[in-house]
Amino acid sequence: AQTVTQSQPEMSVQEAETVTLSCTYDTSESNYYLFWYKQPPSRQMILVIRQEAYKQQNATENRFSVNFQKAAKSFSLKISDSQLGDTAMYFCAFIVNFGNEKLTFGTGTRLTIIP
């Protein structure tokens, strides 16, 4: 069975600083997809970034980047130049195959950006 672990229930950082959210996962599969989703107070789930396991290059999306360590089964999210709008719950998620496969979510990290 696939599992996703987020060991940081809550984090806070000053505006404009950099913060890293950790995520580890467990699977016996060799090809899979990893995601970070953001859930702001509105509760709308928003895709932040995605990584294909077969790609060695770490994904980046503007201020958001990941550190994907396949051997260690680690998938951390780095937010640079943090902004007040980054305040949200962040969920790490995992899927083996698209199609009818379900996403497996971590327990989430509540991130607060302090003005």
Add this chain to the structure above:
Amino acid sequence: GAVVSQHPSRVICKSGTSVKIECRSLDFQATTMFWYRQFPKQSLMLMATSNEGSKATYEQGVEKDKFLINHASLTLSTLTVTSAHPEDSSFYICSARDGGRRNGYTFGSGTRLTVV
């Protein structure tokens, strides 16, 4: 981008009544949709996988007779909470996958159900 519309956003109902929540994919066809439940400050818990034209697949511990799912078309799935009780009060979210896009899964905006 892909949009999933979920209605209603909030609903209050009396114990014993039924409530229907709709999930629509607006600009793509979704043969599979997913229904989640989220308790305060917790992660999303998958309730069931909704398949167009066939019966839904429920996760272990989810009562299929209480949470009726119908996926009658490629753009619409509904979740009906039957004979609702206060313990059914929660936040329900649907999602769908748009096979032609890179984003993977798109989520609806959620429905806050309060049973009084």
